[in-house]
Amino acid sequence: MSRMTVRKVAVLGAGVMGAQIATHCANADVPVVLFDLPAKAGDANGIVNKALAGLRKLQPAPAATKETLQAIEAANYEHDLEKLRECDLVIEAIAEKMEWKLDLYAKVAPHLRPDAIFASNTSGLSITALAEGMPAALRGRFCGIHFFNPPRYMALVELIATAHTDPAMLDQLETWLTTRLGKSIVRAKDTPNFVANRVGVFSMLAVMHHTARLGLGFDEVDLLTGPKIGRPKSATYRTADVVGLDTLAHVIHTMQATLPDDPWHAFFQAPAWLTALIDQGALGQKTRAGIYTKQGKQISVLDLEHQDYRASGGHIAPEVDEILALRDPVEKFLELRACAHPQAQFLWAIFRDVFHYCACHLGDIADNARDVDFAMRWGFGWSQGPFETWQAAGWRATAEAIREDIEAGHAMADAPLPAWVFERDAVHAPEGSYSAAENALKPRSDLPVYRRQLSPETVLGEARPDAGQTLWENAGVRLWVRPDQDARIGILSITSKMHAIGEEVLDGVIEAVARAERDLDGLVIWHDAPFAVGANLMQVTEAIKAGQFDRLERTVARFQAASMTLKHAQVPVVAAVQGMALGGGCEFVMHAAHRVMALESYVGLVEAGVGLIPAGGGCKEFALQAHTLARRAAGGDVFLYIQNAFQTIAMATVAKSALEAVQLGFAKASDDVLFNPHELLYAALRRARGMAEAGYRPPVESRAVKVAGRNGIATCEMMLVNMAEGGFISAHDYRVAKAAATALCGGEVETNAQVSEQWILDVERALFVDLLKCEPTQARIVHMLETGKPLRN
Template sequence: MMRTIRQAAVIGSGIMGSGIAAQLANAGIPCLLVDLAPTGLTPEGEARGCTLQQPAVRNRLAISAIERLTKASPAPLYDRDFAGRITPGNLEDDLARIGEADWVIEAVIENLSVKKELFSKLEPHLRPGTIISTNTSGISVNAMAEGRSPEFRKHFLGTHFFNPPRYMQLLEIIPGESTDPGLVKELSAFCESRLGKTVVRAKDTPNFIANRIGTYGLLMTLKIMLEKGYTVEEVDAVTGPALGRPKSATFRTLDLVGLDTFLHVVNNVHANTADPDEKAAFAVPELIKSMVAQGRLGEKAGQGFYRKEKGPGGSRILALDLNSLDYRPQSRPASGSLKAAKLAKGAAAKTAALLAGKDRYSELAWEVLKPVLIYAAGKLGEIADSVRDIDEAMKWGFNWEMGPFELWDAIGLERSASRMEAEGAVLPAWVKEWIAAGNRSFYKREDGKLFHVSEGRYKSVEFPPEVISLRELRERNKVVKSNSGASLIDLGDGVACLEFHSPNNAIGADILTMITQSVEEVRRNFTGLVIANQGKNFCVGANLMLLLMEAQDEEWDEVDEIIRLFQNTMYRLKRFEKPVVAAPHRMTLGGGVEACMPADQVIAAAETYYGLVEVGVGLIPAGGGCKEMALRASERVGLPEADLQPYLSRIFETIGTAKVSTSGHDAIKLGYLRETDRVVMHPDHRIYEAKRAVLRMAAAGYEPIPEKKIRVIGSEGKAVLRLGALGMRESGFISDHDLLIAGKLAHVLSGGDVPAGSLVTEQYLLDLEREAFLSLCGEPKTRERMQHMLAKGKPLRN
């Protein structure tokens, strides 16, 4: 069951409060954002003759916060226009308006007395049943509710959003002693579905789950570094991707968070724990105290464990020398264990390879990992009831690829526990009893179901129906067809899913072959087709390495055949007589976009970064991308007498500058997605929604898309497009090779050398695409760009 929340209010317009308001706005929920009413005028306000009675002055803090939301980078809003869903207010004039909200979120300063005073002031204005939550990162929820009425306490709980609220998927929900259990379930479902969050249930303990374990791990890492004489760079080399953790590792993470913020979180546990061992573990190292006192707070202060320094040759990153406390050029740690971890695939294999080494870095990895695993196990039952809540909190709150219990399983629970005890570590009693009872892991899979440890026994993980796991379907033998690049999986109810699983999900002959085979299989045995996967990214484009090799060998017939195969496959998919729905997520680039364009509908995750980026490697879209964009412009304009040029000019600029959407909503604005396409907030709900869309279309009596003639701007319009590109070249914004590419793109989008207003076929534009693509492959500068992208992962401007 999911509670209906039609409007919300956020109290506190700081970074967190405004960010939460932005995410509510992203979800389409109108939000009142309030803060204190100013007690004085700004110099600008005085100069304009403003008074403290004017609404614009009284709401100044919230108004400024909303303005910052539209300018911030990375953007808190999916679309700047969504700022219009946030209304500014203040705590003196708008208490009654706050009371009209279905959900009120407090996000003021982390001070218990301030929060309690606010709730006392707010309570008389709340309607019965209004949800009231605090965004505290560690203050006791029960302490905040002291003195409030039973009605207030019943509807009061903690909702700890992680910063930034748009991009951090974790939400810790912390019920109080009197919180209605039904409310917890309903709000959890709402936050999962409407806000796109991964919700974990935490207990009312200092810093809850993720910050409790995460800060402990950081403290232990600092302790080991200082005791064993490791450098900042050595620690980060070990505690980043080599252990299945983010590239920011330990010290870049601390710099990003802010050492003062870290100090506050650590002190919160130190002050509130009764365990003397834990109190000692959460004693702040003198190094951190000293750095904070010196203002070395991290990125916001320009220096922390790293410092960025500008010089004549460009900027460089310096690292802190722990002996002199001066900054010096970074070193690049290297060893056999680090190299083995880099070559391994996946967090489990990387960690195993790192730990298997016999050097100082494998020793560091073990010393860092061991205390965190033991500590997390020791906190089970105190901070959360299940190992999965702890694992999910660490994965989504700290961006670990595997949580501590998943990682313990991966390195071998029984074997690693024995090593820990042999080294003098004390394991939690329940872990020893668990192993003694014959259990070999904290998770297990049986009959396609996942089980985890919760309250001392295995319990099945109950996924909501909106979450379809392709991995589980594979384990249940639901794969219909498969090759090295893709698989066709039975989703049930007559719907199949085409899943890419090539390296980086890049499109090559294997995926194109599977698309063709899938069409035939679905034609015979299914109602419709979903195109989706659950990889890190949906698809980064076509197999660039293959194209480069053929171009370098001047195998032009082979290149032509590759492009024809891509075009024909996409065309066949578009004309398929059964419904097709694509469900992209995250990076969906080049050929990935072209694989979605033939679909009857696209259901994209909100965090979808979607774009035809081929010009970045010296090419143009040639898998139907240009043709589809020209077709959409023609359809959008409609009437023969309407001016098509402005639409094509925008498309020309979008493709010509390799624009990538900043969200699914932005992809609609850029024209990559249609108004009839949809955006879903939770990435794990895409496949479910795509399946539902297929079934709806089939039930409505699906008719395949008929081929339509495309009205083009012709040679006259092409001249206009090329003139714009020439202006950019003369202004120094693009190179001669960019101008050449722009000319080819203009030729295709305009329909070539035909009169303006001509009607052409889709195949005609596909032929133009292919010819332009082939000619650009023959350019040495294009091949340089392709090679640079493969080697460096970023475009070359030549």
């Protein structure tokens, strides 16, 4: 099968979803033409340009860098349809109205290339019905492509074929979406609301039904249906506000109108209170009022009994909280069902009814149980999908409990569980996941793109990824290889909690590099996100309490030695980064020979937040960058390249993407940025192999780094004086920032003096230890450990 090449994308519709889909394509360096109606006055592309301007205000940011939006060309349907001939992929993303979509298809079809792919980003309309609006010759290259909001951050994309869709084309599109846009694909059947919304909206309807039945408060339910049961913090009713109450009502209406024979049809209607809020224009977060509202810092929640808002609070009953804390899911579900407290009965009921619904509809909506579970993980943020939750709770026993409740009239519908439920002990097994339509276990997709995912996400009961062969380990790291990939490229994984860097990790890094130099051809630093959250502050605090500042200085020196060991290793060291790489984690990243980074990598030197400066070589690396850049510039002024680094460190700036990490100097333009984090290990192993085959040579430690010296420090201090006088920074902020400036400028030396890398490391270390002795810094460290938030003192 030849590779599909997408040189340009067109997105039809500059609404919330269309504009963000276009932006994510632009994130991936794919030029985009974004269409909408011509403006009635002024610039014909005014609607699109207004949408693009609005994207700059959205948080989380749809664009990976500020420059991303420049790759999007504004267009309109009246003047620019000929631009469609340049596009390999056209994504329609206008409002969810069948007649509007069909009218647009008739307008654009004559301008599409015969080999272009045309896809509708609909959340639930029939793809088969939409295909009827396409000329017969184009139907083979038409499909549904359902992105979830926000498209940059939500992994799930549902692909929906019709009877006419070319299977090879769909495989190519899945491959492109997986690697180029970093998406996780579920092939959905062409049924209303597809997989994730079908199950997710039913789950919300079940929650609403049992909330009313048991007389619980909305805030109380959100405490019960959030992280306590493996769901996002927004839980149920906050999620409804975020999605938009009008959008939720629209999806519910779609189910009501298109699923008349569903045994749960009686529940496919918006509650009266939801309709009333919509009628009042209280649509949730976008109107600043919905189920919740916020005035100042006070969050209020709708109280149905009093028909007004009250202060949000709520609590979980101690006996219910105790049950939720149980580690054994079998015991947990038995206890929930047996407990008489309304909160426990509520939780059992919402799980039971979702299990019941999914079992009855598995054959209708999805190819197999794995697809349902992944759809709920990737689309709704559940930690486990419904089938794996059921399997963990004990498949047979839970099935019998559901049957008893159905027969007793306690369930939302009286439809019996399908016979296959009682014929199995599980739906997920090493050989595959159950397909009700085929009455068989289905293995994963065998598309070649998935061979790049060496550590794929798995469902409960599925075969686990290859754990490889351990070469050496200590309490902080594991050195191992994947012989099936490359037996001579080592993988170094930090194994501490949150991958914090303590003494055992430093010792492990130095030892692992020594072993790699002796026995291997290269080394990849890789483990699941986060990459590393920085130094182990608990160890630091214990040493401070014991007055062991000499030990702390030795630890910092060991940290610097570990960083330099990575940088000057005789084999290439590749850092495979995803998630947070903060503080010392960022310094490890900066010292690697090469970086392979997931787009969603959040990298930064954040030591200022706890009253410290980077001392694992971070300041030294920025000083080196300034020295190198100044040599290429007219005049050779080092300080020109120190200013940005100073602001970055002093403000503890964190890059909001791997692309931004390059701009801030934490990574290099020559590094690799991948959009699918599951491909990191594959790419990093091959990058290390390529560097080794090319005769990799480590950099020589520099003994003549030109630094900004005293004049540079003084210039930075002038900025700090203005900020202090304006009340923007405290006296301790001033002290910390001046220390950062001193390290970046090479210490109290003459301007343009030449010093060694080790000199700058010595300056970093001395300033770091001095700050550790300050009470305000110690208070900041304790506050961070206790609250997870910075203290401004």
